Amino acid sequence: MSEKKPLTAAERIAGLLDPASFVETGAYITARSTDFNLSASDTPGDGVLTGYGLIDGRLVYVYSQDVSVLGGAVGEMHAKKIAGLYNLAMKTGAPVIGLLDSAGLRLQEATDSLAAFGRIFQKMTMASGVIPQITAVFGTCGGGAAILSALSDFTLLEENKASLFVNSPNALDGNYAEKLNTAGTAFLKENTALADRVADGDEAVLQDIRSLIALLPANNGEEAVDLCEDEINRTIPDITARKDDARALAKDIADDNQYYELKESFGADVTAGLMRLNGATVGFLGNQEKELSVNGLSKAESLVKFCDAFSIPVVTLTNVKGFAATVEEEKKLAAAAGSFAGVMAEASCPKVNVIVGDAFGSAYTIWNSRSVGADIVYAWKGARVGMMDPEMAVKIMYSEEIASASDSLAVIEEKKKEYTALQASAESAARRGYVDDIIEPDATRKRVIAALEMLSTKREERPYKKHMSI
Numbered sequence: 001m002s003e004k005k006p007l008t009a010a011e012r013i014a015g016l017l018d019p020a021s022f023v024e025t026g027a028y029i030t031a032r033s034t035d036f037n038l039s040a041s042d043t044p045g046d047g048v049l050t051g052y053g054l055i056d057g058r059l060v061y062v063y064s065q066d067v068s069v070l071g072g073a074v075g076e077m078h079a080k081k082i083a084g085l086y087n088l089a090m091k092t093g094a095p096v097i098g099l100l101d102s103a104g105l106r107l108q109e110a111t112d113s114l115a116a117f118g119r120i121f122q123k124m125t126m127a128s129g130v131i132p133q134i135t136a137v138f139g140t141c142g143g144g145a146a147i148l149s150a151l152s153d154f155t156l157l158e159e160n161k162a163s164l165f166v167n168s169p170n171a172l173d174g175n176y177a178e179k180l181n182t183a184g185t186a187f188l189k190e191n192t193a194l195a196d197r198v199a200d201g202d203e204a205v206l207q208d209i210r211s212l213i214a215l216l217p218a219n220n221g222e223e224a225v226d227l228c229e230d231e232i233n234r235t236i237p238d239i240t241a242r243k244d245d246a247r248a249l250a251k252d253i254a255d256d257n258q259y260y261e262l263k264e265s266f267g268a269d270v271t272a273g274l275m276r277l278n279g280a281t282v283g284f285l286g287n288q289e290k291e292l293s294v295n296g297l298s299k300a301e302s303l304v305k306f307c308d309a310f311s312i313p314v315v316t317l318t319n320v321k322g323f324a325a326t327v328e329e330e331k332k333l334a335a336a337a338g339s340f341a342g343v344m345a346e347a348s349c350p351k352v353n354v355i356v357g358d359a360f361g362s363a364y365t366i367w368n369s370r371s372v373g374a375d376i377v378y379a380w381k382g383a384r385v386g387m388m389d390p391e392m393a394v395k396i397m398y399s400e401e402i403a404s405a406s407d408s409l410a411v412i413e414e415k416k417k418e419y420t421a422l423q424a425s426a427e428s429a430a431r432r433g434y435v436d437d438i439i440e441p442d443a444t445r446k447r448v449i450a451a452l453e454m455l456s457t458k459r460e461e462r463p464y465k466k467h468m469s470i
Helices: 009-016 035-040 076-092 111-127 145-150 185-191 202-215 246-253 294-309 333-346 361-366 390-397 399-404 408-423 426-431 441-457
Strands: 023-025 048-055 058-065 096-102 133-142 154-158 163-165 197-199 259-262 270-277 280-287 314-320 351-360 376-380 384-386 437-439
Touching: 009 048, 009 058, 009 096, 009 202, 023 076, 048 076, 048 202, 058 076, 076 096, 076 111, 096 145, 111 145, 133 145, 133 202, 145 163, 154 185, 154 202, 197 202, 202 259, 202 270, 246 259, 246 270, 246 280, 246 314, 246 441, 270 294, 270 441, 280 294, 280 441, 294 314, 294 333, 314 361, 333 361, 351 361, 351 441, 376 426, 376 441, 384 390, 384 408, 384 426, 390 399, 390 408, 399 408, 408 426, 426 437, 437 441
Parallel strands: 058 096, 096 133, 133 154, 133 163, 154 197, 280 314, 314 351, 351 376, 351 384, 376 437
Antiparallel strands: 023 048, 048 058, 259 270, 270 280
């Protein structure tokens, strides 16, 4: 366990922003309520520091809850300061970063505190898809405060002190914290979609935020592009050896091999994150396992929705045979697959897919195939594209012939070779127009970059509607 001393609210802001760039807003605001003798308490800033500053020269807005003032609990004026910060951020088109350390609802203000939370929720909802929103949890974040995290685009947790929950572990029927700490980072990062990154110590979390901001556009009207010092046409020797490790492939093709992975331990069958290709930020999805799970689909869906809202291209590397087949998965799998398919089909951002291994069945169809709207689809030599694994298909189609053959294995191999050539190869998919080109694996980086440059002016109209209803 880390022995690093927690930073104060002011120190967290200082550690996050460029030196001497922070300008405070609402510095003289204090609690307004007089119930329960609250007026006798000293409440500087009403428990939250708010203001703006720079990260690598870029404007950001930040609020940092002060646990030393009424436990950082959210009250009327506390929320008014945060809401005011959102008003400024929306006017100027810059990200909002919340540094959370709060007792949650301020009991002394009751309905005023409830209304205060609602005011922040409404501001965050209106800002969603317009400006990036990041929250980082350094201490307690319980009850309504947990919804602040859920309404953000990204949530980062301090590994040892962060505690994120709606109901505390001791309030869960049959549970207590020593038995299962459902509010701790070990539980959160594997069992919920809330923990995008977990870091050891306040300083590490703040550095993670700075790295993330560097990858994001300021708002949905700007592009996330930086200078690229990596070789655009760089080939990647021995890349095929990592065909089954999408995380390694992501680092292979990314500028300077830098891959900012999100929700690493949640939905482990999928790796999702952000990287730069020729200086431009792209969202990346890859199959870390051959079967898609409910959690993996959920993780992928959230990234696609974010990228589409901010016109960030999505790049997928495909190596999937089907869906996870367990009783637990079956309870939610169809809904998760349908939701992901809808989000992928609706996304109008540039979408490039590279089939590096297998691409079978409905799992492939929803995974950024041409059929659901991929703009460009490449396949490595030797990739397989079809309804199902050729051997399984042959055993179904030629069951009687195989059963009656003196050498059934020879029949299976012969039929499998024939079926692969006709219905389960990259070449057969390319002949039908489902694959645009069959590429050399070591040229993946430069071919994807070329495709994204071609798609940089993509404009695609969608039917008029408020949003999907699924």
